[in-house]
Amino acid sequence: MLRGFRDLSIRRKLILIMMLTSSAALLLASITFLTNDTLTLRRTLTEDLVTLTDMIGANSTAALLFDDREAATETLGILSKQTSIMKAEIYDLSGTLFAEYVRPDIISSKLQPVSSSGKIRLWDDYIETHRDIVLDNEVVGRVYVRSDTLKLRERLLWYLVIFTGVLPVAVLVTYLLSARLQRVVTDPIVRLATIARRISTEKDYRLRAQAEAHDEVGDLIDSFNEMLTEIQDRDTELELHRDQLEQLVGRRTSELEAANTQLALAKERAESAAERMAYQAYHDSLTGLPNRALMNDRLVTALAHAHREVEMLAVLFLDLDRFKVINDSLGHLFGDQVLCAVGERLQSCVRAEDTIARVGGDEFMILLQDVESATDAGNVAEKITDVLKSPIYCNDQELHITTSIGISIYPDDGVDSVTLMKQADIAMYRAKERGLNTYLYYTADMDALSHHRLTLENSLRKAIEREELEIFYQPKVDTISREIIGAEALVRWRHPEFGVVSPEQIIPLAEETGLIVAIGEWMLHTACAQQKKWLDAGHSVARVAVNLSAEEIGRRYMFDTIDRVLRETGLDPNNLELEITESALMQNAQTTIAVLRRFKDLGIHIAIDDFGTGYSSLSYLRRFPIDSIKIDSSFVHEIPHNAEDASIATAIIAMAHSLNLTVVAEGVENRQQLRFFREKGCEAVQGYLLSPPVPAEEFTQLLEKSSPSTAVGTAD
Numbered sequence: 014m015l016r017g018f019r020d021l022s023i024r025r026k027l028i029l030i031m032m033l034t035s036s037a038a039l040l041l042a043s044i045t046f047l048t049n050d051t052l053t054l055r056r057t058l059t060e061d062l063v064t065l066t067d068m069i070g071a072n073s074t075a076a077l078l079f080d081d082r083e084a085a086t087e088t089l090g091i092l093s094k095q096t097s098i099m100k101a102e103i104y105d106l107s108g109t110l111f112a113e114y115v116r117p118d119i120i121s122s123k124l125q126p127v128s129s130s131g132k133i134r135l136w137d138d139y140i141e142t143h144r145d146i147v148l149d150n151e152v153v154g155r156v157y158v159r160s161d162t163l164k165l166r167e168r169l170l171w172y173l174v175i176f177t178g179v180l181p182v183a184v185l186v187t188y189l190l191s192a193r194l195q196r197v198v199t200d201p202i203v204r205l206a207t208i209a210r211r212i213s214t215e216k217d218y219r220l221r222a223q224a225e226a227h228d229e230v231g232d233l234i235d236s237f238n239e240m241l242t243e244i245q246d247r248d249t250e251l252e253l254h255r256d257q258l259e260q261l262v263g264r265r266t267s268e269l270e271a272a273n274t275q276l277a278l279a280k281e282r283a284e285s286a287a288e289r290m291a292y293q294a295y296h297d298s299l300t301g302l303p304n305r306a307l308m309n310d311r312l313v314t315a316l317a318h319a320h321r322e323v324e325m326l327a328v329l330f331l332d333l334d335r336f337k338v339i340n341d342s343l344g345h346l347f348g349d350q351v352l353c354a355v356g357e358r359l360q361s362c363v364r365a366e367d368t369i370a371r372v373g374g375d376e377f378m379i380l381l382q383d384v385e386s387a388t389d390a391g392n393v394a395e396k397i398t399d400v401l402k403s404p405i406y407c408n409d410q411e412l413h414i415t416t417s418i419g420i421s422i423y424p425d426d427g428v429d430s431v432t433l434m435k436q437a438d439i440a441m442y443r444a445k446e447r448g449l450n451t452y453l454y455y456t457a458d459m460d461a462l463s464h465h466r467l468t469l470e471n472s473l474r475k476a477i478e479r480e481e482l483e484i485f486y487q488p489k490v491d492t493i494s495r496e497i498i499g500a501e502a503l504v505r506w507r508h509p510e511f512g513v514v515s516p517e518q519i520i521p522l523a524e525e526t527g528l529i530v531a532i533g534e535w536m537l538h539t540a541c542a543q544q545k546k547w548l549d550a551g552h553s554v555a556r557v558a559v560n561l562s563a564e565e566i567g568r569r570y571m572f573d574t575i576d577r578v579l580r581e582t583g584l585d586p587n588n589l590e591l592e593i594t595e596s597a598l599m600q601n602a603q604t605t606i607a608v609l610r611r612f613k614d615l616g617i618h619i620a621i622d623d624f625g626t627g628y629s630s631l632s633y634l635r636r637f638p639i640d641s642i643k644i645d646s647s648f649v650h651e652i653p654h655n656a657e658d659a660s661i662a663t664a665i666i667a668m669a670h671s672l673n674l675t676v677v678a679e680g681v682e683n684r685q686q687l688r689f690f691r692e693k694g695c696e697a698v699q700g701y702l703l704s705p706p707v708p709a710e711e712f713t714q715l716l717e718k719s720s721p722s723t724a725v726g727t728a729d
Contacts, residue, residue, distance in 0.1 A: 023198075023199050023202060023203075024195055024196075024199045024203075027191065027195035027198060027199060028188065028191040028192055028195055031187060031190070031191035031194075031195070032184065032187050032188055032191055035183065035184075035187040036180075036183070036184060036187065039179075039180065039183050040180075043172075043176050047169070047172050047176075050168070050172070051165065051168070051169065054164070054165050054168055055140075055162075055165060058097075058140055058160065058162065058164065058165065059140060059142075062140055062142055062158060062160050063142060063144070065092075065095070065098075065158060066142050066144040066156050066158045067144060069088060069089065069092075069101065069103075069156050069158065070144050070145070070146040070147075070154075070156045071146075072088045073085050073088050073103050073112070073146060073154065073156065074146055074148050074153065074154075076088065076103075076111075076112070077103070077105060077106075077111065077146060077153050077154045078148070078153065082111060082112055085103050085111055085112035086112045086113075086114075088103075088112070089101050089103065089112055089113070089114035090114065092114050092158075093114075093116075095160075096116075097160045097161055097163060097164065098114075098116065098158065098159070098160050099115075099116050099119050099139060099159045099160060099161050100113075100114065100115050100116065100119060100157075100158070100159045101113070101114040101156070101157065101158045101159075102114075102156070102157040102158075103146075103154060103155070103156055103157075104154055104155045104156075104157070105153075105154050106152065106153055106154055108155075111154065138161060138162060139159050139160060139161050139162060140159070140160045140161075140162060141157070141158065141159040141160070142157070142158055143155060143156070143157050144156045144158075198230065201222075201224070201230045201231070201234060202230060204222055204223070205222045205230075205233070205234055205237060208220055208221070208222045208237075209237075212241070218241050218244050218245040218248065219241075219245065220241070221238050221241065222234045222237060222238060294306070295307035295310075297370070297371040299349055299352060299353065299371070300352060300353050300356035300371050301356070302356050302369050302370055302371045302377075303368055303369070303370040303371075304370060304371065304372065305370060305372040305373075305378075307368075307370065308368060308370035308372060308378050308380065309430055309434075311368050311380060312328065312368075312380055312430040312433070312434070313430050315380060315382050316423060316428070316429065316430060316433075318382075319382070319383075319423055319424075320424075320428070322383075324382075324383050324384075325383070325384050325385070325386070325387075325422060325423060325424070326380065326381060326382050326383065326384060326422075326423045327380075327381040327384050327387070327389070327390035327393075327420060327421070327422050327423070328378065328379070328380060328381075328420070328421045328423075328433045328434060328436075328437045329378065329379040329381065329390060329393065329394060329397075329418055329419070329420050329437060329452075330376070330377075330378055330418065330419040330420075330421075330434070330437035330438050330440070330441040331359075331376065331377040331378070331379070331397070331416045331417070331418050331441070332375060332376050332377075332416065332417050332441055332445065333351075333355065333375040333376075333414060333415070333416050334414075334415045334416060334417055334445070334449040334450060335415075335449070336348065336351075336374075336375035336414075337375075337596075339351060339412065343410065347407055347408065347410070348375075350407040350408070351405055351407060351412060351414065352371070352375065354405045354407070355377070355401070355405075355414060355416075356369070356371065356377070358397075358400045358401060359377060359379070359397060359400075361400060362393055362396045362397050362400055363379060363381065363393060364381075366382055366383075367379065367380060367381050367382060368380040378434070378437070379393070381393060384422075387420075387422045387425070387454060390420045390422065390454075391420065391452065391454070394418045394420060394452035395452070397416065397418065398415070398416065398418075398450060398451075398452070401414050401415060401416060415449050415450035416450065417441055417444040417445040417449055417450070417451060417452070418441060418444060418451070418452035418453070419436075419437045419438060419439065419440025419441030419442070419443070419444055419452070419453060419455065420437060420440055420452060420453065420454045420455065421433045421434075421436035421437040421440060421454075421455045422454070422455075426455045436455040437455060439455060440453045440454060440455040440456075441453075481506055481507050482504060482505070482506055482507075482532065482535065483504075483505045483506070483507055483708065484502050484503065484504060484505070484536060484539050484540055484543070484709065485502075485503045485504075485505050485706035485707055485708055486500040486501065486502060486503070486543075486557070486706060486707060486708075486709060486712040487500065487501045487503060487699055487704065487705065487706040487707075488500055488699060488703055488704050488712065488715060489501065489558075489677060489697045489698070489699045490697060490698055490699065490703050491696065491697055492687070492690060492691040492695055492696060492697060492698055493691070496553065497553075497554065497715060497716055498553070498554070498555045498556075498697060499554060499555050499556045499557065499558060499590065499697070500544075500554055500556075500557050500558065500712060501557075501558040501560075501592070501699065501706075502536055502539075502540035502557055502558065502559050502560075503706045504532065504536055505706075529562045529564055529565065530564060530565055533559075533560075533561065533562060533565045534574055534578070536559055536560075537559050537574075537575065537578050538578045538581070538582065540557050540559050541557070541559075541578055541579060541582040541584045541589060542582045542584075543557070543709050544556075544557040544582075544584055544588055544589070545582050545583055545584045545588075547713070547716065548584075548588065550713075552713075552716040552717075553716075554588075554716065555588065556587075556588050556589060556590040556618055557588065557589065557590065558590040558591070558592050558620065559589070559590070559591060559592065560591075560592045560593075560594075560622060561591050561592065561593050561597070562597060563594075563596075563597035566593065566597060566604075566605055566608055571608065572608065572611050572612070572615075575589075575591075575612070575615075575617070576615065579615075585616070586615045586616035586617045587616045587617075587618070589617050589618070590617070590618040590619070590620055590640075590641075591612060591617055591618070591619055591620070592620045592621075592622040592643070593605075593609075593619070593620070593621060593622060594621075594622045594623045595621055595622070595623055595624055595625075596623075598621060598637065605637070606636060606637060606638070609637060609638050609639070610638050612638075613638040618640045618641070619637075619638060619639045619640055619641075620639065620640060620641045620642065620643055620677070621634075621637075621639055621641075621642045621643065622643050623643065623645040623679075624642040624643055624644055624645060624665065625644060625645045625647075625648055625661065625665060634669075634672055634674070635672065639674065640674065640675065641669075641674055641675040641676065641677060641696075642665070642669050642674055642675075642676055642677070643676075643677045643678070643679050644662055644665055644666075644676065644677070644678045644679060644695075645679060645680075646679040646680025646700075647680075648661050648662050648665075649662070649678055649679065649680040649681060649682075649686060649700075650680060650682075652685075652686050652689055653685055653686070653689050659689070662678070662689075662690075662693070663693055666690075666693050666694060666695055670694065675696045675697070676694075676695045676696055676697075677695070677696065677697045677698065677699065678690045678695050678697075678698045678699075678700075679698075679699055679700065680700045680701075681698040681699065681700030681701075681702050681703065682700050682701050682702050683702060684702065686698075686700075686702070687702060
């Protein structure tokens with residue numbers, strides 16, 4: 014219906030709108046008038062009925078008192094003149110009908126009262142009311158009167174007849190007026206539409222519409238004419254520019270031909286750049302080897318082929334051993350040269366169809382396709398370890414590089430790329446734990462070890478709060494007097510499930526999780542407090558040694574932490590020794606020197622731990638404010654039988670003494686080693702020959718037994 018209305022002409026729309034509006038207004042006025050008149054008439058009828066009822070009640074009082082039914086009936090007889098009264102009844106005080114009047118045309122039994130209350134009832138066909146008859150404020154009876162509503166229905170019928178006759182006349186008048194008046198609005202719009210159609214058809218923009226009034230339609234026509242004027246002016250201007258455009262097109266054509274030539278060259282360059290970008294997206298920018306993304310793609314493809322052809326393939330995960338030391342001591346530029354050299358050597362160990370990728374800082378991955386057996390992967394791993402045995406020369410430096418390799422086999426260890434790479438990674442970490450410069454095949458129990466490691470990592474975060482950590486102390490013994498002159502604090506973890514966990518497991522976990530700082534501060538505070546107790550008890554423990562990690566040295570507030578701990582425990586700084594590994598010492602030499610000098614100014618002794626395992630010589634010792642060095646146990650194990658280790662230890666002792674540094678030998682496990690270091694002038698030793706690390710209570714017992722003539726395990 015709405016769509017049909019929209020399609021009507023504007024003239025018909027206006028006529029229809031005016032007719033509907035007028036009709037609606039007439040209908041609303043009629044309904045309002047009819048409703049008001051009906052309500053007024055009803056109210057009048059009701060009021061008249063109430064008055065009549067009260068009058069009958071007043072005239073019936075005496076009849077009720079004297080039980081005169083004839084008088085009451087005569088009183089009701091006057092209602093015969095009221096043609097609208099249908100029925101009237103008088104009841105005595107007990108509710109018994111006393112007198113009655115019924116209009117002759119009415120059957121009395123069909124006019125039972127609807128209610129016995131005194132309220133007036135107004136129904137569709139009649140009006141009724143109950144009124145109490147009261148004498149001296151006492152009710153002596155009741156009057157019931159019912160009247161019809163014939164007058165009201167006659168009035169409503171009369172109104173309907175009038176409305177039915179007036180409505181068509183009003184509609185006709187409205188139509189005639191609308192048809193006449195709408196032309197005032199529609200004629201200008203129709204003329205404007207006619208002009209617009211002619212312009213659209215003939216393209217003659219000189220035509221104009223005439224405005225006859227200054228209303229909105231007139232403004233529309235004026236705006237339309239102005240628009241035509243602008244279009245006409247633009248047509249003229251376009252004609253003027255057409256010739257110029259033709260000339261420009263000729264010039265532009267030649268320019269476009271030249272531009273097409275340039276675009277062709279640019280396309281070639283873009284394609285070349287895209288090829289370079291694609292290459293860079295899938296290759297390592299340093300070594301030129303495939304990166305992790307390309308390795309993963311090739312592995313997925315190789316797995317699909319191996320599954321289809323029922324073949325085996327192998328994934329090797331390589332991690333260079335101690336490569337971080339090279340970067341920290343010699344610089345990243347030096348380390349990049351080493352990585353390139355390693356990549357070139359790896360390529361000589363595999364076939365053309367195999368893939369070598371650099372997947373991380375010092376991590377490589379090798380995909381071996383179509384291997385006959387798992388042994389083939391092991392042969393390649395051995396070939397890699399052999400080819401890396403030759404030293405790498407960079408900037409006049411000779412470096413010996415080793416690698417740890419993990420191997421996973423398809424389909425034994427996994428059937429998808431993610432699983433195979435994960436298993437090879439796990440095997441590589443197990444190879445590192447077993448010992449550097451080796452390879453291991455993945456086995457199922459390695460997952461259990463990884464889970465064990467993850468469990469330890471999660472438990473370590475709460476170990477301090479649960480007081481599961483404990484410090485063991487290993488004595489340092491003077492080689493001449495054989496007295497205990499110091500102690501090294503070593504952390505132990507009494508895990509509720511795994512028992513005592515060694516530092517070899519705790520420290521790497523703490524460094525990886527960032528807990529090394531919190532554990533280090535706890536160790537420092539505990540060790541200093543224990544050293545203070547020993548000194549107060551009269552024991553001759555010169556110093557207690559606490560290890561500092563590279564992360565702790567680099568902390569901004571490390572000096573403030575140590576100073577606070579010393580003040581809280583009351584320990585003299587001269588009774589504290591800080592041990593720093595050689596590799597940690599070289600990570601950021603300038604910062605480390607500044608930090609160590611502040612420690613020295615405070616009175617703390619500084620020792621280099623694991624000396625001899627780094628890549629630098631003793632000459633750099635002149636730069637650092639240190640007091641002693643500790644020969645790493647790897648040089649002690651085979652002394653005196655290994656002449657090379659004995660020579661290295663002798664040289665270290667001699668050079669350290671030339672720099673006025675004291676020397677401590679770690680890992681002394683037999684009397685021959687003790688005799689060797691005493692003869693070479695080494696000031697102190699520590700190791701299982703003297704005592705393993707023990708709790709503080711046991712160490713106190715060792716102190717009580719220690720004397721110039723007796724010492725644990727030191728008899729020649």
